[in-house]
Amino acid sequence: MKTTVLLNGKQPHICLPKLVLFYDVNGTYGAFSNLAPYPIEQDGVWWPTVEHHFQAQKFHEPSLRERIRQLPFAEQAAVMGRSRHFLLRPDWEDVKYEIMRRALYCKFTTHAPIRELLIETGEALIIEDARDDYCWGCGRDGSGRNMLGLLLMELRTVLQQRER
Ligand SMILES: Nc1c(N[C@@H]2O[C@H](COP(=O)(O)O)[C@@H](O)[C@H]2O)[nH]c(=O)[nH]c1=O
Numbered sequence: 001m002k003t004t005v006l007l008n009g010k011q012p013h014i015c016l017p018k019l020v021l022f023y024d025v026n027g028t029y030g031a032f033s034n035l036a037p038y039p040i041e042q043d044g045v046w047w048p049t050v051e052h053h054f055q056a057q058k059f060h061e062p063s064l065r066e067r068i069r070q071l072p073f074a075e076q077a078a079v080m081g082r083s084r085h086f087l088l089r090p091d092w093e094d095v096k097y098e099i100m101r102r103a104l105y106c107k108f109t110t111h112a113p114i115r116e117l118l119i120e121t122g123e124a125l126i127i128e129d130a131r132d133d134y135c136w137g138c139g140r141d142g143s144g145r146n147m148l149g150l151l152l153m154e155l156r157t158v159l160q161q162r163e164r
Helices: 050-056 062-069 074-082 092-110 112-119 147-163
Strands: 019-022 040-042 045-047 125-128
Touching: 040 050, 040 092, 045 050, 050 062, 050 074, 050 092, 062 074, 092 112, 092 147, 112 147, 125 147
Parallel strands: 019 125
Antiparallel strands: 040 045
16 A cells, blocks of 8 residues: 655655766766776876776786777776686785776866766766676665765765865
């Protein structure tokens, strides 16, 4: 049975935060995806996407990093970075969030239109709607940590304060 609670005979007015979901690079907020084509400069070289940079940092071997940087598509970088055929750096779990934070800062300070898009989300809850990713995304059942969304909201606060 559906119950409607009325306050003083009126529908209660509840302010829910706006929700910004992203995943597909072609979606409204697709630019927030790490696979979106917004190059960043890190360590003196340009990377085609945040994903290329992030995946390459999983390895200490410079030639392997360079191979990942040269891949035409971010999806290929993700496949290579996730392959345990290569030796993952032992401190990866300790450094990965800071690497992502720095890469996102670079992305959104380099590209003005997407910086504005992020700032204009106001106080919206930003979620990477990645069904198979319970770390960076929300996962299939919404129980994921949404670390990418959290880092984007953290960055948004910094950028909003700077624009005031
Ligand atoms: N897992 C996932 C996305 N999530 C992204 O995967 C990246 C980290 O993956 P990992 O190397 O597993 O830690 C990170 O950029 C996160 O935002 N995105 C996508 O389009 N498709 C996917 O399948």
